Amino acid sequence: MIKKTPKGQPSTAEEVLQELANDYELPRLVLEFRSLSKLKSTYTDKLPLQIDKDTGRVHTSYHQAVAATGRLSSTSPNLQNIPIRTEEGRRIRQAFIAPQGSVLLAADYSQIELRIMAHLSQDEGLVGAFQRGEDVHRATAAEVFGLALDDVGTEERRAAKAINFGLIYGMSAFGLAKQLNIGRNEAQDYVNAYFEKYPGVLEFMDRIRKQAAEDGYVETIFGRRLYLPEINARNGMRRQAAERTAINAPMQGTAADIIKRAMISVHEWIESKQPPVKMIMQVHDELVFEVGEKAVDEMSQTINQLMCDAAELSLPLVVDTGTGKNWDEAH
DNA sequence: GAGGGGAGCGCG
DNA sequence: AAAGCGCGCTCCCCTC
Numbered sequence: 001m002i003k004k005t006p007k008g009q010p011s012t013a014e015e016v017l018q019e020l021a022n023d024y025e026l027p028r029l030v031l032e033f034r035s036l037s038k039l040k041s042t043y044t045d046k047l048p049l050q051i052d053k054d055t056g057r058v059h060t061s062y063h064q065a066v067a068a069t070g071r072l073s074s075t076s077p078n079l080q081n082i083p084i085r086t087e088e089g090r091r092i093r094q095a096f097i098a099p100q101g102s103v104l105l106a107a108d109y110s111q112i113e114l115r116i117m118a119h120l121s122q123d124e125g126l127v128g129a130f131q132r133g134e135d136v137h138r139a140t141a142a143e144v145f146g147l148a149l150d151d152v153g154t155e156e157r158r159a160a161k162a163i164n165f166g167l168i169y170g171m172s173a174f175g176l177a178k179q180l181n182i183g184r185n186e187a188q189d190y191v192n193a194y195f196e197k198y199p200g201v202l203e204f205m206d207r208i209r210k211q212a213a214e215d216g217y218v219e220t221i222f223g224r225r226l227y228l229p230e231i232n233a234r235n236g237m238r239r240q241a242a243e244r245t246a247i248n249a250p251m252q253g254t255a256a257d258i259i260k261r262a263m264i265s266v267h268e269w270i271e272s273k274q275p276p277v278k279m280i281m282q283v284h285d286e287l288v289f290e291v292g293e294k295a296v297d298e299m300s301q302t303i304n305q306l307m308c309d310a311a312e313l314s315l316p317l318v319v320d321t322g323t324g325k326n327w328d329e330a331h
Numbered sequence: 332g333a334g335g336g337g338a339g340c341g342c343g
Numbered sequence: 344a345a346a347g348c349g350c351g352c353t354c355c356c357c358t359c
Contacts, residue, residue, distance in 0.1 A: 003344045005338070011344055013339070038340060041353055067349060071343085078351045081342035089341080113343095113348095169347035178346080237345070248348040252343090256349095284343040284349085 039083060043092045050077050062282065069249050070224050070256040072282055080283045084331070096327035102276075103293050103323045106330035107303050108286035110318040111136055112258065113168050113251045119313040120221070120250060123200025130315040137161040143197040144190060163194055167201065168251055170244030205247055212246035220253040221311070255285060258317070262310035263287065269306060275299055288327065296323055 003011040012030070020027040050058050058077055066073040074080040082096070083089025098104045114136055118126040129139040134149070141152040141160035152160075162179050165171075171179075177187035195202040212218050217227045226249045230242040263282065270277055276292030277299050287307070291299045300321045307319045324330040 005344080007337070009338085011338085013344065016344070034339080035341095038353080042341070042351095046352085066351095069349060071349065073350055075351065078342085081340090081351065083341060085342085108343095166347065169349095171347045174346050176347095178344090240346085244348065252349060255343095286343085 035086070036088070039089060039092060043083065047077060047092075047095070060281070067256075068226055068245075069253040070220065070260075071252065071284060072256075079281055082327070084328070090328045093328040094326045097325055098290050101293060102290045103296055103325060104327055104330045105289040105291045105296065105300055105303065105321060105323045106286060106327065107289070107300075107307055107319050107321045108283075109255070109259065109307065110320050112255045112285050112317065114164055115313060115315055115317065116221070116251045116254045117168060117201065117204070118315055120254075121198075121200040121204035122314065123198045123204070125198050126201065127314050137164060140164055140194070144193045159190065163190060167194075167205075168248060170205075170247040208246050208250065209243050212243070218246045218249050220250055220257050222254065222257045224253060224257060226253065254311075258311045259285060259287070259307075262307045265306050265310060266303060269302065275302070277303070288330070291323070 003013070003016045005011050005013075014031060014034075017027040017031050021031065047058060052059055058079070060074045060079040061076050063073045063075065072080075083092050096104070111130075114126075115130055118130055125143065126136075129136055137157050137160045138149060138152050140163060141147065141156040142149050144160060144163065145152070145156050147156065159180055162176060166176050166179065173184060173188040173191050176182075176191065177184045180187065208218060212228055212231045216229070216231060217225045219225050226245070228242045228246055230238045231246060233239040233242065259282065263279065266279055266287070269275070270279065276295050278290040279287060280290055281288035287303070289299070289303065300323065304319045304321050308317045311317065322330045
């Protein structure tokens with residue numbers, strides 16, 4: 001069966017080519033060419049042209065009123081999609097370096113959207129796993145597959161991670177099956193097992209859908225709204241899309257609220273105490289700083305604390321910090 | 332030559 | 344890819 005684009009053309013999307021690559025040589029070469037040309041045309045060729053003549057740096061523009069959920073967006077250049085997932089891509093990230101005497105410090109919230117889901121749902125099992133400081137994907141795998149924490153294998157953890165991410169996006173069993181390359185029934189079994197173990201999450205999903213249908217909008221913990229005009233659409237696909245947004249927006253949006261609060265409190269600290277710190281980038285759940293190398297440990301501790309204190313949920317916020325001469329090393 | 336839309340793909 | 348949320352950029356094709 002040849003997969004089609006919405007306009008009816010045969011699709012050559014990555015996922016399709018990946019599948020075809022099992023049987024043929026050509027799709028593999030096409031994919032390799034595409035990934036390399038993406039890196040070259042978007043980053044390697046372009047970023048050097050965007051260096052400011054006066055400062056010798058690239059300066060992005062952040063936009064506050066673009067993303068529906070309250071995230072920032074970044075343009076000219078977009079510094080929120082610098083490669084990290086492949087070895088080749090990371091070489092681009094390595095080009096982002098600190099000036100002499102400074103290092104880069106990257107501080108990112110750990111599992112912030114899942115923590116927000118735990119808080120919003122008040123699900124006992126999920127809140128407990130975070131309070132105990134467990135590896136949440138491992139904990140989910142243990143529950144869903146009925147194993148002890150120590151008996152969870154890499155494959156079970158991988159599946160649990162896909163389930164956890166899928167939930168944040170309002171994914172169905174169909175989507176999970178596709179993601180994990182398993183049958184629909186098996187995927188449905190996983191979803192059922194999940195909701196049996198985390199009933200609070202199921203109640204949260206039902207509640208938010210119902211609330212959105214009644215009010216026509218959803219809110220973050222801090223009260224920023226997203227209106228959903230299609231939440232009661234007669235067209236089932238449109239309505240379901242709005243329902244997925246209703247589920248996702250409070251989590252993605254609350255995470256955006258929290259990091260903005262953190263940025264304000266870090267800014268106030270910098271203004272008042274004049275530490276050897278510059279806040280230079282935001283990437284959704286991560287802040288990047290230039291820090292005087294002699295003060296790294298102390299500055300890293302303070303920043304970590306300020307970010308953790310940006311919101312008080314039913315469970316702790318955790319921030320991972322790393323440092324290095326370049327942005328890749330800092331991770 | 333400018334502008335728009337689709338396809339594809341980089342990130343969280 | 345209809346079926347998983349939110350973005351921006353490049354390339355290509357098309358229209359005006």
